[in-house]
Amino acid sequence: MSSEIAPAPSHHPAPEDLLEYATGTGAEWLSLLVACHLTFCERCRREVAMLDEVGAALMDAAGNDDADDAWVGAAADDAAARISERTTADDAGAAGGMPAQLAGTVPRPLRPYLSEPGGRWRFLAPGIQHVPLQTPDDDVQLRLIKFRAGFVIPPHGHEGLEWLLILDGDIGDSHTGTRYGRGDVCCSDVDKEHSQDVSPSEPCIALVANLGPLIPKTMLGRVLAKIVKI
Amino acid sequence: MEGEPAAKDEQPGPGDRAGFETLFRSYAPRLRGYFLRRGESSAHAEELIQEVMLTVWSKAKLYDATRAALSTWVFTIARNKHIDARRRMTRPEPDPDDPCFSGGSEPPAPDESARAGERSERLRAALGQLGEEQRTTLEQLYFEGRTMQEIAHRDGVALGTVKSRARRGVLALRAVLVEHAGEDGDEL
Numbered sequence: 001m002s003s004e005i006a007p008a009p010s011h012h013p014a015p016e017d018l019l020e021y022a023t024g025t026g027a028e029w030l031s032l033l034v035a036c037h038l039t040f041c042e043r044c045r046r047e048v049a050m051l052d053e054v055g056a057a058l059m060d061a062a063g064n065d066d067a068d069d070a071w072v073g074a075a076a077d078d079a080a081a082r083i084s085e086r087t088t089a090d091d092a093g094a095a096g097g098m099p100a101q102l103a104g105t106v107p108r109p110l111r112p113y114l115s116e117p118g119g120r121w122r123f124l125a126p127g128i129q130h131v132p133l134q135t136p137d138d139d140v141q142l143r144l145i146k147f148r149a150g151f152v153i154p155p156h157g158h159e160g161l162e163w164l165l166i167l168d169g170d171i172g173d174s175h176t177g178t179r180y181g182r183g184d185v186c187c188s189d190v191d192k193e194h195s196q197d198v199s200p201s202e203p204c205i206a207l208v209a210n211l212g213p214l215i216p217k218t219m220l221g222r223v224l225a226k227i228v229k230i
Numbered sequence: 231m232e233g234e235p236a237a238k239d240e241q242p243g244p245g246d247r248a249g250f251e252t253l254f255r256s257y258a259p260r261l262r263g264y265f266l267r268r269g270e271s272s273a274h275a276e277e278l279i280q281e282v283m284l285t286v287w288s289k290a291k292l293y294d295a296t297r298a299a300l301s302t303w304v305f306t307i308a309r310n311k312h313i314d315a316r317r318r319m320t321r322p323e324p325d326p327d328d329p330c331f332s333g334g335s336e337p338p339a340p341d342e343s344a345r346a347g348e349r350s351e352r353l354r355a356a357l358g359q360l361g362e363e364q365r366t367t368l369e370q371l372y373f374e375g376r377t378m379q380e381i382a383h384r385d386g387v388a389l390g391t392v393k394s395r396a397r398r399g400v401l402a403l404r405a406v407l408v409e410h411a412g413e414d415g416d417e418l
Contacts, residue, residue, distance in 0.1 A: 008332070008333060015397055015400070016378060016393045016396060016397065019371065019396055019397075019400060020371075020377065020378065023309075023371040023372045023375070024309045024310070024312065024313045024321070024375065025371055025375050025376060025377045025378075026377070027377075028317065028322075031321060031322050032322045034322075035321075035322035035323050035324055036322075036324075038323075038324040039324040039325070039328055039330050039331050039332070040330065040331075040332050040333070041332075041333065042332070042333025042334055043333075045324065045333070049297075049298065049302075050404060050407065051400065052298070052302050052305060052306050053298070053299070053302050053349065053350065053353060053407070054353060054368070054372070054400065054403050055302075055305045055306075055309065055372050056299065056301040056302040056304070056305035056350060057301075057350050057353035057354045057357055057403075058357065058368065058369060058372050058373065059260050059261075059263075059264050059301070059305050059308070059372075060260060060301055060350065060354060061354045061357050061358070071276070072254070072255055072258045072259065073255075075254070075258060075276060075279065075280060076250070076251045076254040076255060076258070077251075078280065079250070079254060079280045079283050079284055080247050080250050080251060080254075082280070082284060104329045104330065105330070106330070107324070107328055107330045107331075108324075108325045108328040108330070109322035109323060109324065109325070110322075112320065136317070167330075183332070
C-alpha cells in the first residue's frame with residue numbers, strides 16, 4: 001500500500017488531547033487514537049515527550065512525601081529481592097498476531113482491540129466494510145472502516161464528536177474543505193454538517209470513533225444511516 | 231533530581247543491587263507523593279512504587295539517557311503503571327518497531343541530552359513562576375488524574391477556561407525549554 005515515505009501528517013489532535021494523553025486522564029478510546037496518530041507523527045511525539053518532561057518536573061517539584069525512611073529501606077530490600085525473579089518473566093508480552101491484510105496499515109496500539117484475532121473486513125453497507133473494535137468506553141463506537149475508492153458519504157451531522165484517523169488513502173471533508181491523508185486526524189464537531197469523499201484512485205481505511213449517532217441530512221443519508229446504524 | 235548526579239551518571243543497570251537501592255531511595259518518596267495524590271491508598275501506593283522500580287530496573291537496557299532525563303522516564307513508567315492498574319488495561323503507546331511507525335525516532339541534538347538535567351531544573355523553576363490557576367490546573371491533570379471536564383466542574387468554570395489555562399501553562403513551560411535550546415529547539 002502507500003507505505004513508501006509518506007508525508008508527515010498535517011492534521012493533528014488538539015493540544016488538550018495530547019495533554020490528556022500525556023497525563024493519562026484521557027478516555028481510553030482517545031488515548032488509543034492519539035497513540036495511533038503518534039505512530040505516524042514525529043511532531044506530536046516530540047510534543048508528548050515535552051509534556052512528559054513537564055510531568056516529571058511536577059513530580060520532582062511536588063517533592064518528597066513524608067519520606068518514612070524505615071519504610072523506604074525495607075521496601076528497597078523487598079524490591080531488590082524480587083529483581084531476579086522478575087527480570088526474565090517481563091519480556092514476553094508483545095506477540096499477538098495482526099491479520100496479514102491489516103499489518104502495515106493498522107498501527108500496533110490497535111492490536112489488542114481487534115475483537116477476533118482474524119479481524120476480517122465485514123460488509124457494512126454498499127461501498128463500506130468495517131472491523132468493529134472493542135472499547136471499554138460505553139459511549140463510544142470504535143471501528144476500522146474501509147470506504148471504496150470514490151465513495152461519497154452524503155451530507156450528515158453528528159449528535160456527538162466524530163474522530164477519524166486516516167490509516168490509508170485519503171478523504172476530503174466538505175466542511176473544512178481539506179483532504180486528509182495517512183496519519184491525519186479529521187475531527188467533526190457536533191452539528192457541523194458535512195459530506196466526505198474518498199479519493200477516486202484508492203480505497204480509504206480509517207479508524208473511526210463516534211461519540212453519538214449520525215444525523216443524516218438527505219434521503220440517501222437516512223437510508224445509509226439505517227443500514228450502518230451509526 | 232535535587233542533589234542527584236546528572237542524568238547520564240544515573241544510568242541504571244541490572245545486577246547492581248547497591249545501585250538499585252540508591253535509585254529506589256531517590257525515587258520512592260517522589261513516587262509515593264505522586265500515587266497518594268492520584269488517590270491511591272498508602273498500601274497500594276507502596277505496591278505500585280515497587281512495581282515501578284522493578285520495571286525501571288528490569289527495563290534499564292531500554293532507557294536511553296540521550297533521549298530523556300531519568301526522572302522523565304520514571305515518571306512515564308509510574309503514570310503507565312497507574313493507568314494499567316486502575317483500568318486493567320495496557321496504555322496504548324506508539325511502538326518504534328511498528329511497520330507503520332514513521333518519522334525519525336527523534337534522536338535529540340548531540341548536546342541536548344547532556345542538558346536533560348538542566349532542562350528539568352529549568353522546568354521546575356518555570357513551574358514556580360506559573361500563574362496559580364495555570365499551575366493548579368496542570369497539577370490536577372498530572373497528579374490528581376482529573377479530566378478537564380472534572381476540573382471545570384470542580385472549579386466551577388467553563389471547560390474552555392480549563393483548556394486555555396492548561397494550554398497557556400504548557401506554552402509558558404515550553405517557551406522556557408525552547409528559549410534555551412537555541413537553534414535545535416524550533417521543533418518543540
